[in-house]
Amino acid sequence: MTPLRVSLVGVVASLLLILIVLELVRGRRLKERYALLWLATGVVLLVLSAWREALNTIAGWLGVTGYPPAVLFAVATLFILLVLLHYSTVLSKLTDENVELAQRIALLEERVARPKTD
């Protein structure tokens, strides 16, 4: 069984994550679109920290026999990977859009500067 203190720290930490994300969205420093994965991370970690039997059961399924909180780390790591991968796709899209914009600016500037022929 997970030590009680570990569960408490897990609950506090995941609550803190959820609150920080909500506050960032409220202050318009984080878009809802990018907050969702973080909130999902917070909620899943909160549930697994608070519901100790569930963590135990899942640890059993996964063959984690000695120390159930290891599952918390694993889940947290998985979510962080997901968030990073998501950001990489966002970054790729932004890069493409950025190049496209640069190209259009180059084309438009040439057209604006072109001497009128008619």
Add this chain to the structure above:
Amino acid sequence: MTLGRIIAVVPAYDEAEVIGKVVDEIRAFDPTIDVVVVDDASSDETASVAETHGAVVLRLPHNVGIGGAVQTGLKFALAEGYDTAVRLDGDGQHDAGELGKLLAPLERGEADLVIGSRFVDPGGSYRPPFARRIGIRVFARLVSILGGERVTDTTSGFLALDRIGIELFAAEYPHDYPEVEATLVALKSGLRLSQVQVRMRERETGSSSITFVQSLYYIVKVLLALLVASLRRYPRLEGARR
């Protein structure tokens, strides 16, 4: 089939010393060819020198890589209704005197994309360093297998396009190290490819811009791009392979 209006697309980054000569040589080859220099956010006078020599200049607000620069020129060609485009590098390594060879297959209506290859003729004089020669050959072999047509030099940036080729590459062209992947995309899109033997010059200023780490990135990036491109479907272009 005639060539119609021809545009020369010249991507350039910090080439103020040679860009004037590059533009002059294209115009000397054929004064009716319009030259568009795409300045990839140079820090020197590349743009104004090119303009003085009579080129149209497209100024990119920030560096987008050579592929992104070439694509800018092709978008210009498409928007302005050019029928034929040639691409030469701004560093002067592509000899405008060879443009006739590059344009001939287009003029005969035999190809949509003509690559100026250094290796079509096995007796050719071009002998790159060993490692580079291996790289060029491996890429050529891979593209040949994946694209279903024998290609000898996929790393050459010296090429000519008809209207279909312009349309394809204006819509889809890798932003960095584009040539190898673009060749495969062209084959998969059904473009007719022709390769002609051309001379290329040693660079006139500076050394090759590729460092060791960059060449590692180049190899891995291109391999990944080829793998992914071979898994993608590309629509057969209307008019290609009539």
